[in-house]
Amino acid sequence: xxxxxxxxxxxxxxxxxxxxxxxxxxxxxxxxxxxxxxxxxxxxxxxxxxxxxxxxxxxxxxxxxxxxxxxxxxxxxxxxxxxxxxxxxxxxxxxxxxxxxxxxxxxxxxxxxxxxxxxxxxxxxx
Numbered sequence: 295x296x297x298x299x300x301x302x303x304x305x306x307x308x309x310x311x312x313x314x315x316x317x318x319x320x321x322x323x324x325x326x327x328x329x330x331x332x333x334x335x336x337x338x339x340x341x342x343x344x345x346x347x348x349x350x351x352x353x354x355x356x357x358x359x360x361x362x363x364x365x366x367x368x369x370x371x372x373x374x375x376x377x378x379x380x381x382x383x384x385x386x387x388x389x390x391x392x393x394x395x396x397x398x399x400x401x402x403x404x405x406x407x408x409x410x411x412x413x414x415x416x417x418x419x420x
Contacts, residue, residue, distance in 0.1 A: 315396025
């Protein structure tokens with residue numbers, strides 16, 4: 295059976311991502327729609343916050359970096375085979391889904407994170 299509810303351990307992450315989408319992405323979305331070749335300086339502050347959370351371990355357990363740590367070489371320990379497990383990328387997916395609600399363009403231009411870094415660096419005014 296497929297369970298479509300968000301696991302309790304990810305509710306805080308989804309809440310934080312929704313706040314970022316509301317307060318940072320949606321707040322600045324129109325500004326960078328009109329000035330599309332300017333660098334979104336507000337995202338530098340957001341990147342610094344995310345870096346601090348990564349260093350503190352607040353976002354540990356998310357993403358592809360956690361795959362492959364099992365003792366049997368399959369990416370998980372023998373004890374993890376039983377019971378209900380959430381995928382290692384579920385936290386990343388839930389966070390990105392909420393951030394996309396804010397503004398996909400700003401999400402793709404996040405420093406050290408987004409896909410649009412080469413394009414932004416090529417056409418940015420500053």
